[in-house]
Amino acid sequence: MTTAARYFKIGPARLFVHFCVLVIVIVWLVPTLGIFVSALRDRDQITVSGWWTAFVGSTQTVAARLGTPDQQKQEGDIYVITGNVLADQPGRSVKAFGVRVQQPSAFDAGQTADLGDGESLLVNSDGSYRYMKNAAFGADERPRRIYVAASAPPEFTLANYKTVLTSEGIGQSFINSLTVTIPATIIPILIAAFAAYALSWMEFPGRALLIALVVGLIVVPLQMSLIPLLRLYNEIGTAIGQPSKTYPGIWLAHTAFGMPLAIYLLRAYIAGLPKEIIESARVDGASDFEIFTRIVLPLSFPALASFAIFQFLWVWNDLLVAMVFLGTDKDHLVLTGALNALLGSRGGNWEILTASAFVTIIIPLLVFFSLQRYLVRGLLAGSVKGG
Known part of the structure; x- marks a missing residue:
């Protein structure tokens, strides 16, 4: 049997898997397409007909x-x-x-x-x-x-996006969300990568206890630690005479909340790297820092990318932490907060809400599709040990 014949001969189990994947793709794609099309229509068209009729009038x-x-x-x-x-x-x-x-x-x-x-x-x-x-x-x-x-007749316009980005304050909130999300994604990756290497390849007392502590912190609810962390943060801000609601504060908060999962994922991947590579580098006289920066870090890019997707999406879609640590003033209001305000003030203007919603999801979509090829490799980190 040729390779092509074997490829196209799909058994029942494989056919069921393909069908389930197709259903999941459709379930996720249809609402996204609906938001995109609705955001390009005017108010009169949205009121009288659904987005699926946009191409037929x-x-x-x-x-x-x-x-x-x-x-x-x-x-x-x-x-x-x-x-x-x-x-x-x-x-x-x-x-x-x-x-x-x-x-x-x-x-x-x-x-x-x-x-x-x-x-x-x-x-x-x-x-x-x-x-x-x-x-x-x-x-x-x-x-x-x-x-x-x-x-x-079918009619599409960019006026909704112009209104949202200029007169509804979404443009400033978009910049605020980027200001919060990018550092809150990079900082925990940098810290967790060092910690994951230490927990994987460095021998020191209490390492097993630290690993167990990291795993235990993953299941701690965010809401349980939010108030104590906020009180501590406000006390420090008062002591040094600095305003309590600033960007560095929310960066540190997101870093703290994302650190356990980051260390867990990265350690699973780094611990699965071939032992011979690490030992050969040590024989050649390389320090732990040199091994980490020149060998471990480049080989761990799939795990870094997979966590970056999770952390970026979580921070970008966050509303609770942003409102607690930044407040709701226009200078610091993030995109989710601005969209929530629009739901109250412009709840009947679907053309404004859909345009705002698509502006909200466009960046996460770009991040996911640019890094998705590393996602599965990162999630399967450590399941198969290197030889």
Whole structure:
């Protein structure tokens, strides 16, 4: 059997795995696609139709007023007012119309509707209309209101993103989130890498106890240590006369919360590196620092990348720690806090919320897809020891 034949011969177990992966991909992809498409539509389109209809157009019911009596013209025995209900909405076409809000689509486009009292109305698909009456329209008559079901072609705009990034404060919050997330990802990686090497290849008293302590700290809830850490941080800030809510404070907080998992993942990977490489370097006279920087660190990039994904996503999506250690003022408000504020103030403006949501997830998506090839290798760190 050829290699190609063996590849395409998929057994039931492998087929089930592929099916499950496909379902998971679809479950994650569909909401993301919906947010992206909705963020490119205007408010009227989002209100009347779902995002899945964005590429085929939508039908919207709009109210319009017919012409005034001074526009009437006599044609034989009847008086006619003409005009176009879509004059200010190019690209649309009328599907149906009505004269009551309860029945906005009572008559099809091109059909002459008998309105009673000698009045009739014809609205064509291009929006042109003829409002006819067998007697002259009185000068004091108010223009008649009608309702039109008009189809709108697919239309996309970047105005929502412009509004979000300029007038809604999301742009500043975006910078604040980057200011918090990048150092809060790099600092624990640097510290944990040194600690993981020491716990893997250096002999010292109490090493096993430290490893057990690290594993135990992974399961400690963040909320359990948040208040004691905040009190300690505020006391230190008061003692040195510095403001309590600053970026270095939240960097240290995220470092403390992410350190146990970082040390655990990196130690599992570093401990699985071939022992012969480490011993050969020591025989050649290399110090532990040189072994770490020149050998261990380059070989541990998959584990570093996998933890970087977890830490970056966790810090970027964090709201609790950011509000506690930075507050809610505009100069320090992170992206999740700004989006939460928009939910309260602009809860009905879906075009603003979807644009804000996509701005929130675009950076995590870029980080994940750029480092995802290292994720599995990092998570499987230590499962197979090097020979």
